[in-house]
Amino acid sequence: MSDDWATTRFSAFAQLSDVRLAELKELVGPIRHFAKGEVIRDEGDAAQAMYLLCSGWTASSMVVAGGARQIIKVHMPGDLLGLPSLALERAADTLSALTSVTLLTVEPRALGRLFEVSPHLTALLFLISQEERVMLMDRLASLGRTDATARLTALVLQLHARVLRNNPQAGATFEVPLTQENLADLTGLTEVHVNRTIKKLRASKVLRWSRRWITIVDEAALRELAGLPERKLATDLSWIPADQ
Amino acid sequence: MSDDWATTRFSAFAQLSDVRLAELKELVGPIRHFAKGEVIRDEGDAAQAMYLLCSGWTASSMVVAGGARQIIKVHMPGDLLGLPSLALERAADTLSALTSVTLLTVEPRALGRLFEVSPHLTALLFLISQEERVMLMDRLASLGRTDATARLTALVLQLHARVLRNNPQAGATFEVPLTQENLADLTGLTEVHVNRTIKKLRASKVLRWSRRWITIVDEAALRELAGLPERKLATDLSWIPADQ
DNA sequence: CGTGCACTTGACAGCTGTCAATGCCGGTGG
């Protein structure tokens, strides 16, 4: 993992020069640490704050009337947290640590500066935000129109793709530090039903899943079950400003 | 409605000068027309295209394996369509006309130019994208963790807020050109169950709803039912680049 | 070796989906 958390998301679209990389690192604030379970930022908080995740996983979640919790997405190292609520007076989501976590705080002003000094990085950050929208769209279609099995497999595939991006040498086996309650909050199901569904998936031999480790055995079958196509990032970026 | 479709979304955050407005209008292509029901852009299409909606409503939808359709969001005049799929090789969503529609095509290169010439407009467009993410997050929490009544009321409130933004003089009564099948595809329910739920809402007197016209009778009660708080856009934009 | 958190499992209830038929309304053609 070393020092590449800052560029993971950017380099999915384009390689960054050393100059650009230095520019990025100038924009961040002090490093902070959170223990598993701690809340980083609560929904309703007024602060316009962003965080660059260095290590560990975090969750963005919302609580609806009645007390039920929906996890909007889980974040992995390299993800920029808190962007959506930048558009709001008060934060819409709660950010909490799913594991032990380290992150950097990023001031909104730093973002403003980025817009001024680098149209190239701006375009990449813009694309990252659009990719986030696509991931949300896929999750929405999954929750709205598919059953428990499909929701869970779609989630597993999405998580796997993202783990692979951070760890290209990782294979079909990867660690998912989520409890079944977390998975329930992600998929809009209950803990009990998540358990039942995992049991069925295990029985059907399309994946192995014990403790927090998942092995994808039959990816084609999983993708069939998930009901959503694989998403491939754009490669034709000729329209974005050059990295001058 | 006249000529303000181009600025609706931007002016939610900040007023645009005439110079900025002229800049925006230079970026767009020819105007196009679609009849109700027509497909503007299909999921899977390779084209990286964007559209600025001038009049009418459109839907962004996805079809999951099994044929079920999920409407990701409906667009109203002033909305910029096709942004998320800009990050992908192939479009993730289908854009279709819910009513008779006119729109302008926008080339990706125009966006690149915007990034170069105006950090100010770039920041506003960035904020608009973040606001879209928040709306998706709210929908996700709604579909994942609330029942049919809450989903429908949350949708009505969201649509009302957006209609009000386009038509500030509109009051509690507004037109929603959606069939109950459309509402079902939006809420992840079935046409039949949407009908049952509307019937209950009517009976409880919190709103009136006949044909395609909705009147919000008891907004507080509706918000209670929806289970999600009202979202207020950020007013402190001191961090974004000045409109020089 | 106890304690706690997470995982499992079973029985039962309920919200929502499915299937199928009927009603309503606006538009069209004679």
Add this chain to the structure above:
DNA sequence: CCACCGGCATTGACAGCTGTCAAGTGCACG
């Protein structure tokens, strides 16, 4: 002007996926 027609709304009966409740199991940790 009126009958026909197609799309959309409405309703009823029934099934099924998922939630609820409750109890038991197993592994990690002090």
